[in-house]
Amino acid sequence: MGGLTLFSCTNHQSGIQAHIQELEAEISQKIFTPDLDKDKIYLIRELYTEYVNRYPNDSLSPNYSFRLAQSFAHSKDYAKAIEQLNKIQSTYANTTVAPKALFFKAFLYWEKVKKKELAVATFSLFLKNYPEHHLASDAKASIGLIEKESTAEEIIQQKEAS
Numbered sequence: 001m002g003g004l005t006l007f008s009c010t011n012h013q014s015g016i017q018a019h020i021q022e023l024e025a026e027i028s029q030k031i032f033t034p035d036l037d038k039d040k041i042y043l044i045r046e047l048y049t050e051y052v053n054r055y056p057n058d059s060l061s062p063n064y065s066f067r068l069a070q071s072f073a074h075s076k077d078y079a080k081a082i083e084q085l086n087k088i089q090s091t092y093a094n095t096t097v098a099p100k101a102l103f104f105k106a107f108l109y110w111e112k113v114k115k116k117e118l119a120v121a122t123f124s125l126f127l128k129n130y131p132e133h134h135l136a137s138d139a140k141a142s143i144g145l146i147e148k149e150s151t152a153e154e155i156i157q158q159k160e161a162s
Helices: 009-030 038-054 061-074 078-091 097-112 116-129 136-161
Strands: none
Touching (some): 078 097, 097 136, 116 136
């Protein structure tokens, strides 16, 4: 694993930000290639976590928290991704990241975890909390698709049973 750069107290926050930016640039260029260094993924997760824990009220913390959740989802650790998204909902409920986090959580329940009831409930909560958000129409459409899938699955199961 790459070494963690140490920063003086006065420059710690800006040092972490610079290190995160550097790693994000490097990772984004190699994210879907065999050249991706997994140690850099672990390092950036550590930096996101450290930043959010040390500077919870900083304007970058909600975004870093969301990127941490995305990182977990990308590596198929959906439980950790959802746990991080829940933290965003409780800690950063009044930020612009909160609706995105709730929508992403609903998507993970639907497409990755295959818990359709939780997906519908989460999309419904999104619509209740953010009815004017630009993702509201997507949430409504997703609920409709999930309900159609359930109906189609039920019909298939009934046909197979008879």
